[in-house]
Amino acid sequence: xxxxxxxxxxxxxxxxxxxxxxxTLQEVSLDVAPGxxxxxxxxxxxxxxxxxxxxxxxxxxxxxxxxxxxISADDPTHVWELRRACGMVFQxxxxxxxxxxxxxxxxxxxxxxxxxxxxxxxxxxRALADVGLAGFERRDVHTLSGGQQQRVALAGALASGPDxxxxxxxxxxxxxxxxxxxxxxxxxxxxxxxxxxxxVTHDMELAARADRVFVMRAGEVAASGAPKDVLVxxxxxxxxxxxxxxxxxxxxxxxxxxxxxxxxxxxxEGLVSALCG
Numbered sequence: 001x002x003x004x005x006x007x008x009x010x011x012x013x014x015x016x017x018x019x020x021x022x023x024t025l026q027e028v029s030l031d032v033a034p035g036x037x038x039x040x041x042x043x044x045x046x047x048x049x050x051x052x053x054x055x056x057x058x059x060x061x062x063x064x065x066x067x068x069x070x071i072s073a074d075d076p077t078h079v080w081e082l083r084r085a086c087g088m089v090f091q092x093x094x095x096x097x098x099x100x101x102x103x104x105x106x107x108x109x110x111x112x113x114x115x116x117x118x119x120x121x122x123x124x125x126r127a128l129a130d131v132g133l134a135g136f137e138r139r140d141v142h143t144l145s146g147g148q149q150q151r152v153a154l155a156g157a158l159a160s161g162p163d164x165x166x167x168x169x170x171x172x173x174x175x176x177x178x179x180x181x182x183x184x185x186x187x188x189x190x191x192x193x194x195x196x197x198x199x200v201t202h203d204m205e206l207a208a209r210a211d212r213v214f215v216m217r218a219g220e221v222a223a224s225g226a227p228k229d230v231l232v233x234x235x236x237x238x239x240x241x242x243x244x245x246x247x248x249x250x251x252x253x254x255x256x257x258x259x260x261x262x263x264x265x266x267x268x269e270g271l272v273s274a275l276c277g
Contacts, residue, residue: 007067008034008163008196009055014064016050024050026219027064034163037190037197039207039227042216043241048200051216052166055198056086069163084113087157091169093149094141102128102144102152103137109160120159127155130192131185147178151185158189165189168200179203204245207231208266215240231266247271 009032016025025047032038040048053059055068057079066073069085087109090096099105106124115123128136131151136144141152150170157165167186171179183206189195199206207213213230215223217240223230230236232248243249247265251274254260265271 006033007031008036008069009198010065010067011051011054012065014051014054014061014066016054016059016062018050024219028219028221029064030214030221030224032164032196032198034196035190035194036212037187037199037210039210039213040198040200040216041202041204041207041213041240041242042222046216046240047219048216049168050219052088052168052198052200055164055166056083056088058088080113084160085162086164086166087160087162088166088168089150089153089157089170091172093146093153096153096156097141100140100142101137102133102139102141105141105152106137106155106159109156113160123159123161124155127159128152130158130189131155132181145178146174147181150174150178150182154182154185154189158193158195161193162195164196164198166198166200169202170199171201171203171206202242204231204242205268208245208247215242217241227266228263232264 012029014025014028015023017023028051042048050059054061054066054073057073061073068082071078071081071085073082097105098108103124106127107120110123111120128134131154133151133155141149171182186197190197201207208227208231210227212224213227214221215230215236222240223236231245234244237244245266247268247270250271251260251264265274
């Protein structure tokens, strides 16, 4: 089932407890528009991962309402529809591999959802090209760098043509070059495929590039809004176990020294522009 209406993700009052009486999520509500890039930030244990794992039924809905790409998560018969509509890339790419051969691994998703062998191979080849790994089909995943492995995992998620892509701390185990390559690949998928992106991250520089930021604290959404509004609120971020992006911290230092004034930029590019302007 494809996109419907103006929201591709709609959550209302979603709550979850792994242990009775100790909620991990409490009455979480949020909307995400088609094609949007949303960052979900918060300290460990704030409920970020539990929330996004509801989107493709890795965590069953206990309370509240959740609709993803027009599919309701409260019906267990919709599990496979949800998993096709919402692809996921996790922290450790090796946990996602089903084959040591890159092409076979990436083709597994579409084949698992009913594509014929030829179509699955074509989908895998396109996805690998989209993440900058064209021609890697016969490579062994274990010979690749961490960043390349993470892009293979991304290609595996994209090959099934999801409406929504969730990345759960996907840059936390790779080096800066691998991080930059992955970010470019994700942004290309968003631009060329129209994929909606939900990125769970501790990387505030990445969050600064999102359309909107959701701040999670103790299983609740503490705040949401544009990065320029959310990521400059030091009290809010510190209360959620976070710190502002580098650009904001640098700007605060310049303001304290009397050499800058006005609203803080949230990206390095914005900081350079503000200083040069």
